[in-house]
Amino acid sequence: MQPLSLPSLLDYWSVQSLQINLVIFLNLLGALLLGCLVGYERAYHGRAAGMRTYGLVCMASCALTVIAGYSVGWYGGHATPSAMGTDPTRIIQGIVTGIGFLGAGVIMREGLNISGLTTAASIWASSAIGVLVGVGFYAAGILLALLSAMCMLGLSRIESWLPQRPAIGLTLRFDSEFCPEEGALRAFLMTHGFDMAMGSISISFSQGAPEWRFVAIANCRNCGTPMIGLAKALEMHPGVQSFHISHARN
DSSP states (O other): OOTTSHHHHHGGGSHHHHHHHHHHHHHHHHHHHHHHHHHHHHHHTTOSSOHHHHHHHHHHHHHHHHGGGGGGGGGGGTOOHHHHOSOTHHHHHHHHHHHHHHHHTTOEEETTEEEOHHHHHHHHHHHHHHHHHHTTOHHHHHHHHHHHHHHHHHHHHHHHHSOOOOEEEEEEEEOTTOOOOHHHHHHHHHHTTEEEOTTOOEEEEETTEEEEEEEEEESSTTTSOOHHHHHHHHHTSTTEEEEEEEEOOO
16 A cells, blocks of 8 residues: 555544544543642642643653554554564654753753753653654644643643742851851741741851851742842841842752
C-alpha cells in the first residue's frame, strides 16, 4: 500500500486507532490530575515546582510510557520491522535525554528564588507531543498539546484560589556588636504571621558583621504582614543594620 494513498492515510484515523488514542488520552488525563495533586502540596508550602510543573512532567512521562504498550498501532498500523528498527524505544530515550539538557538551561536561580521550572517542564512535554505525532497517534498528540496549554494557562489561576503559604526570602545584616538569636527572630516573625522555614538558615560573617539569610513562610495566604509593613518593622528592629526582602520560590 502506498504511504500517501487515501486508505493508508485513513488508517491513522481508523476506529482501532481512535480507540488507542482515547485510551492514551484517559491515561494522560489521570496522570495530569495526580501530578497536580502532588504539585499542590509543594505549591502550598511555597516551593518553586508547583501544580503546573508536576502536572506537565507526570503527564509527559505517562505519554512516553503508554505509547510503548501500543507499538502495534504506530504509523497507522503499517509499521514494518525495518521501520521499527531493532529497538524503537531507544530513539525516544535519546530524544527525552537531549530535551532534558535543553530544559535544564532555562532554569535560573537568583538568591532564594528559582524560576524557569514550568518552562523546562513544558519543553519536555513538547517532546512527548512530538513523539506522539511522530508515531502516528495524532489525536493523542493534539489532546496532549491542549492539556499542556490548559495546564500552563489555567492552573496558575487555580493555584491562586487554593489555600497557600507564600514564602519570602530575607537577608539581615546586623551591627558588629550585636549578637542575633534564632529564637528572637522566630518570635519577631511570628508576630507578623510568618514562620522561619526549617533548614533554610545560612549564616555568614564578613566585614566584621554577621549576616543571616533564610526563608520565611506565611501561616496562610493573607496572614503575613505585607512586605512594605515588614520592611518598616525591620527598620526599627534592634541590631539590624541593613536588610533585603524578596519573594522566594525555593
